[in-house]
Amino acid sequence: MKGFPLPSSLQVVPGTERAQAAYPYYMQFGPEDDQRFWFYNAMHFPEPMHAFDSVTGEAAYCALGAANTRVHCLPTTKGIDERIINGRVYIGGVGVTDPAEIRERTDEFMQRAFYYYENWETLYASWKVKMLALIEDAQKLPPLDLPKYEPLEHVHAGRGIASNHQLLDTYQKTLEGYFRMWHHHFEFLLLGYGAYMTFFSFCKKAFPEISDQSIARMVAGIEAEIFRPDDELRRLARVAVQLGVEAPFQDGSTVQTILESLKDMGPSGRKWLEELESSRHPWFNVNVGDGFYHYHRSWNDDLTMPFAALPSYIRQAKAGDSLERPVAQLLEERVQLIADYRELLGTDEDRAAFDQMIGLAHRVFPYVEGHKFYCEHWYTNLFFNKIREFGRLLAGHGFFAREEDAFHLTHYELESAIVDLMQSWSAGSPPRGPQHWPAIVAERRAAIEAWTKHDTPPALGPVPEIIDDPAIVMLWGITRESLDAWLKAEDGGDSRELKGFAASRGVVEGTARVIKSADEIGRLRDGDILVCQVTNPTWSPIFHKIAAAVSDIGGSMSHAAIVAREYGLPAVVGTGTATRRIRDGQRIRVDGGLGIVTLLD
């Protein structure tokens, strides 16, 4: 039978066995896992996981599964199981096939999911309130401090609980908040995607040759929050020109140099810096990645990314470009697009069904597009930065050399290190951690390096006859057809061609820049073709630099396709193997209309 390698046939990279063992036992592959189909979740976790970062998978799948299995009761699917090997996250769906159980779950689903759809606007409004409250809670977590003596006012107030306890309390609240956030993340997500997919499938049947991007354009929001950070950059570019302080913004200048020059520019310079501050909070709380790794720092943490985009925006502003997205015009175009497709439908019955489905898609879409800013970006930044604070505290007490080293510990191990420090503070004796952790951290750092260089199969185990799991189809774009294409590529494929989704039209030839992580973005030169595992909307500022984009993962829901289109760049997404088959520096041709990438040398 056709299939991918079995999980049991995968070898842990020699020398990394202990780092592999650090992941919780429930994430390790076991013999029974050979019976199931797994795929590498390169869309969300394109790089090997630091031990701590695996908490993201855990928290997200706890929440995703709860929503699907127990809250909304999706009839044909439950949750997602997760395993990690060589730092790579493999996941497998849990389908429901027993007709009686599907019937039972359908009844439940209609009482639950339908209630959500019917009350979507109200529930989403209260979702934002809940989410902002959660963000505020995280912001209010106290700074970490172990004073030599408990402050006198604590004693006089009869507080009774000493400062070391607050470390544990804050750590647990930090972790609890992260798990809670993911429940909010999945409260609406599958229902939102499902309503969109309903409309999507209708369009594909009514117009067999319609492109994914045309369907997305009928539904996509124009003023979604995810566009806002980039809009703020454009605004800052305009303001710089208006204030006449644009001189320091030169390609290649460091953030430090630019900021210092502005401080020396008198009131106008200070005015621009004030404008910068107002944009930063909250809109610079976006990651340069998907927010699933601790090193996906936000624009606020590192202004390099947003500042890299400013010189060219400023040049455009000086050339008379308003840099404002023509919102009214985009809205009008969307209305026209919908009317034009509607008119082409074969019957009035179709038009009535179309109206119902697009109505529902429009209702759910603000959530689908809007939640990312609050969850994956803003909250996730707060979370990782709080953990970083613990790293700083522990590094200060000699547990390891750098604050970032804390991310080489799992969240259980990190708690044990914190308890160690609490003990040592209370006992007045040295902590044990400084003898224990440095060697482990070094071992795990080496493991991440080894795993990064090690290829991993896109999927494992037997290929299912059909993929009837709406979650897997919608979230990962995986279908029987895409698996067959992956299998063919595993066989070596034949040709100089990669096939993917036609995401944004146009044909471009150029130099491929294979970017495997966000911190390699600096290697991109003007006119390069970006080749990455997954394109990300917060990379938008680099889209004005590149000539085309190619990704391993991504399908009809891919935001990257929309950004590429907005920038008028050819893009092919969901190729499965682009980052493995294309060499850095290789000349390639990208045909975004056909969804084909050709290797030219």
Add this chain to the structure above:
Amino acid sequence: MESTALIGWFADLTLADRPTVGGKGGSLGELTRAGIAVPEGFVVRTAAFDAFVCELELESPLRARVDALAADDLDGITELSGELVARVNGAPLSTLLCDTLHAAHGDMLGTDARSPLAVRSSATTEDAEDASFAGLQDTFLWVVGADDVARQVRACWASLYSVPSLAYRRRKGVPEAGVAMAVVVQRMVDARSAGVMFTRSPTTGDRSVIVIESAWGLGSAVVSGEVTPDRFVVGKITGEISVREIRDKHLRHVPRATGGIVEEETPRELREKPSVSDTELMQLRDVARRIEKHYGRPQDIEWAIDQQHRLRILQSRPETVWSAKEAAPVAVAKDNPLQHVMNVFGGRR
């Protein structure tokens, strides 16, 4: 008989004139009046044909002998066809018709009397839209001078009595009394590139795309299937070019110096080049949308782009294959719109 009864200019014709100017003539009139760029021209009405055949009938019976043929009597059909084609081509045109054609030719071309024209059959039978009927009658390209125009009008009429035409009519049992032919006379487009386009996908019936086929030279090479054309699929609404198949177009039809057309090898450097630019694809899409909107239904369209890169429309007829089997609705409205999501969440039933 008035000359306006014998010919009608495109600008004065609509689809309603089909009984006297044929399907092609009516369509070219309709397009002209809709502001579509159609090469200028006129139609020799069926009345001219009727008068001509009447004269022949006076000499000796013609229609009755065709009616008497058995559908399976191929020998009889062949024999009679040879006789009738010769009779038609040998019979003189009436003075009135000759004068009318010369006058119209002069009106259209003015001092440029050597400008080439196309002379095209335009049948009036019910089956005129039938693909198997189309192509049975002749079209003459690159016709120069009023005398040749008159000769080729008569040749079009004669093609109504060709073996395939007669065999087809006998097989379908079409009575000769209702058979008539109009003839289109219009300016010839000296085509750099030409082809056909369909305002719904011939393969999937999708109405949201326009499928464009194109090759170098005159469109006759594409229509006759002698060259594999480039093929493009363009979003009707979005303008996306989703399919772009550039083929080896080894030959092309071009005008012959002495009149008529000739097949030649495509220059090597052009063979595998796209025969239309992206800008031209967008122009084709625009005009296809306008024509479809005008008729209110999908169309099959013949087009050409001349040496000055100007787009001209040569013919448009309603799409018949998919329209005939208009499918059941993809989905119908539900009492509770939410029921639609069960298509995604309910599993494959």
